[in-house]
Amino acid sequence: PEEVRRESDHRWFTRMLDIYEEQGISKSLIPEMLEKSTCRLRPGVADFLALARDHNIPVLVFSGGIRDVIVKLLERERCMYDNITIIANNFKWENDKFAGAEEPYITACTKLEVAKQNKYFSEVVRDNVLLLGDMVSDLAMGACAQYKEMVSVGFCRDPEKDGDRYKESFSVMMAGGNPGFEVPAKILKDIVSST
Numbered sequence: 001p002e003e004v005r006r007e008s009d010h011r012w013f014t015r016m017l018d019i020y021e022e023q024g025i026s027k028s029l030i031p032e033m034l035e036k037s038t039c040r041l042r043p044g045v046a047d048f049l050a051l052a053r054d055h056n057i058p059v060l061v062f063s064g065g066i067r068d069v070i071v072k073l074l075e076r077e078r079c080m081y082d083n084i085t086i087i088a089n090n091f092k093w094e095n096d097k098f099a100g101a102e103e104p105y106i107t108a109c110t111k112l113e114v115a116k117q118n119k120y121f122s123e124v125v126r127d128n129v130l131l132l133g134d135m136v137s138d139l140a141m142g143a144c145a146q147y148k149e150m151v152s153v154g155f156c157r158d159p160e161k162d163g164d165r166y167k168e169s170f171s172v173m174m175a176g177g178n179p180g181f182e183v184p185a186k187i188l189k190d191i192v193s194s195t
Contacts, residue, residue, distance in 0.1 A: 006109040013105050020091075025098040027091075030072050039073060042155075044181030046079045051185060053081040055192050060120065062141055063088040064106045087118060112140035121145055128191050132184055136162075136169045153184050 052059050059081075061070060067088040074080035090102040106114050115121050121144040129147040133139060134155040142150050154170030156162050157177065166173040172183060 002109070009107040009109040010105070013107050017101055020098045021100070026096045027068060027093045027098075028096050030068055031076070034069065034072055034076060039069075041073065041077055041079075042178060042181055044185055046077050048181045048185045048188060049074075049079040049081060049084070051188055051192070053083050056083060057188070057192070058124070058126075059084045061086045061088065062106075062111065062115065062138075064108055064111065065089065066091060085120060087114070087120065108135055108137055111137060112143070115141050115144040118144075127195075130184065130187055130191065133170075136165055139169055151187055153187070155179060 049059060051057075061084060063070060063086070065088050067086055067090050070086055070088055071080060074084070087106070089106050092099040092102065104110060104114055104117070121141075125146040127148045129142065129145055129150040131139065131142050131150055131152040132155070133141075133152070134157065136154065138154075139152060142152065151172070152170045153172045153174060154166040155174045156166040159166070159173075159175040163173065163175065172187075174183060
């Protein structure tokens with residue numbers, strides 16, 4: 001049930017925060033941790049973001065991840081542009097050490113609630129929205145946005161298990177381990193050329 005999943009999500013997230021505090025995670029170490037990790041943007045994301053920047057198209061990154069990590073990743077790839085807004089978990093830092101996270105916490109189970117509370121969704125009106133997500137629950141963000149037309153692209157990690165659900169839910173399904181951004185880039189180009 002949803003309530004059990006929500007409680008489990010919350011327990012997992014708060015335990016993660018406890019571990020960060022116990023380990024004394026430093027903000028200054030984020031670039032080094034990123035460099036040593038396998039964390040990379042999907043192929044074609046940098047070109048997609050450059051196209052959006054070149055046409056002054058706002059990009060929202062709405063993630064259950066850590067805002068500082070997302071920013072550093074985009075900076076490392078040289079694609080942290082002024083048209084990008086990031087709504088993610090904001091960590092607190094004291095003397096470079098982890099000191100907790102701002103609430104509300106963003107997890108897969110709380111994205112809709114957070115979106116409903118965030119002024120970005122209530123103040124921004126768009127003709128076209130291209131929603132990209134790797135979970136069906138990411139589509140809930142679309143319910144909070146004000147737009148005329150929306151195309152959604154779902155990145156399905158396990159098409160054998162989840163393919164039917166993704167095909168029913170998203171306008172387009174990208175299947176497999178790490179599909180690139182060619183299709184979202186093509187959709188964005190079509191949107192740009194039609195305006």
